[in-house]
Amino acid sequence: MNTTTTIRKVAIVGYNRIPFARANTAYADVGNQQMMTAALNGLVDKYNLKGKLLGEVAGGAVIKHTYDNNLIRECVMKTALDPATPACDLQQACDTGIESAVYIANKIALGQIESGIAGGVDSISDMPIAVSENLRKILLGARKAKSFGEKLKFFLKIRPKDLSPLVPRNEEPQTGLSMGGHTEITAKYYKIPREEQDQLALKSHLNMAKAYDEGFFDDMITPFNGLEKDNNLRKDSTIEKLASLKPAFDKTNGTLTAGNSTPLTDGASCILLASEEWAKEQGLPILAYITFAEIAAVEYVKNQQNLLLAPVFAASRMLDKAGLTLQDFDYYEIHEAFAAQVLTTLKIWESPELSSAIGLKKPLGAIDREKLNVKGSSLAAAHPFAATGGRIIGVMAKLLNEKGSGRGFVSICAAGGQGVTMIIEK
Incomplete structure (x- = not known):
């Protein structure tokens, strides 16, 4: 093995997605291949990639049919990219999109490829049905x-x-609980009030509505199947409306509702990554760089309150490697699977007692919450499992590019007790 390889910088040079749609609405009659192909074609059009031979395209779907076993390659073949562009499917629950970006970034960093696309797609509307x-x-x-x-x-x-037909069940095989069921336990265990959850959800909707009004998403989204904006976004959301919603998981004593939890969603996203040299040769702007990433996993069968808290550990290890503190960032993008999971993560980081109890060497400290999810996040946009990573990375890259400099922290939790964190810099 060549031990003299120079690690190269990995540039984010493009992004695209289709609007996200609540399940069984705008995309009820389309599937993974159509959505992912639309997202990729939008990327190809925006960045003049027609006929280009890229190093690789990686991505996947959490829920897919057996005939989608070679999903990403089939989608690439339906785009205007050079058909000799290789592709592969990856799957790591809600981390699929960001893990695909790590996969492509590592190949660029090691000099194996010069450019690549990472993405993800999920259709709940076109859910596969199996026989008994x-x-x-x-x-x-x-x-x-x-x-x-x-x-x-x-x-x-x-x-x-x-x-009787069988459909995929949104639950953890070893516990029989859904992510929402686990997060209800999280909210109770870590004492996360309903009011705080609703406030976080409201801020997500208001921030995203403002971003749409200001045109922030104009160059980030390709209209698809008659939809131009995320149809989960509620511009008219109020704290009173959110407070009126009934609990969704624990019907009697629960605090998680349809308003402070993400709905089942359809959608696709992708990002274009490259070496600096390739980007310059193609005349493409370098929006930002991926500099660090870390994955972690937690035990959640005995400790059912911790299912979505793996990023707590990933962040700690990543920051140690980067020589940074949690406060050294201009923006934070924490995936809002549930408001309670975001608030729990922040609470653990702020508390020496909770940090020690969960196994951290030290608390990472508080962040400036005015820097958190400033353009809205998953509670407003919704969450097509594998597509969320590309959406979040794209938003962070654009934020840093518009600022002209800075550092962004990204965190995405996933089913199976896993999570990925990433540092993006300009």
Whole structure:
């Protein structure tokens, strides 16, 4: 192995996504391939990539059909990119988009490729439906039977209960709890008030509405299937409206509602990464650089309150490696899967007792919350699982590019007790 390789800087040079849509609304009749292809084609058009041979395209979907087993490559083949551009599927729950960016960035940093695209897509509307396990076994047996009589014997084993379809369940296999169910436990365990959750949700909607009004998203989004803006955004949201919503998970004593939790969502996003040399050759601006990234995982079966808190550990390790403190940033983008999960993360960082109890060497301290999710985040835009990473990285790159300098902190939690943090600099 060559140990003299120089680690190169990784530039973010482009971004694009389609508007995000609540499940079973604007994108009810389209699927992963159509959405991801639309996001990629928008990127190709914006940055004059028609006919270009890129190093690789990486991305994926959390929920996909069996015929989407080579999803990203199939999407690339439907774009105007050089069809010789290779592609691969990655999947790490809600971290899929940001992990894809880390994958492409590492290849650029090591000199393996000069440019690449990272992205993600998810369709809840076009959810795959499977047959029951017993029916599956009967059908497999019938397929191997050599005569009609043998096939008929298998078919006669079918019972009405075998015909009930199976859909993917939004729950952790080892606990049987959904992310919302786990986060309800988090909110109770860490004593996160309903009022604070609703306030965070309101700020997300108001910040995103203002950003839309100011034109911040004009060059970031390609209209698709009749939709021009994220249709989960509520410009008229008020604290009174949020307070009137009933609990969504714990119907009796819960604090998580449809207003302070992200809904099931359809959408796609992608970002263009490159070496400095490639960007200059193509005449593309360097918006910002990815400089550090870290992944972590936590035990959440016994400690069910910690499912979405892995970024707490990722951040601590990443900041140590970077020689930075949590306060050394101009902007913070913390994925708002649930308001309670964001507020818990901030509370742990601020508390020596909670930091010690969860296993951190020291508390990272408080941040300036006026620098947090300044253009709104997932509670307003919504959350198509694999597409959130590209949306957040794109927003952070644009913020830093418009400022002209600075440093951004990104954090994304995921099912399975995992999480990724990233530092983006200009």
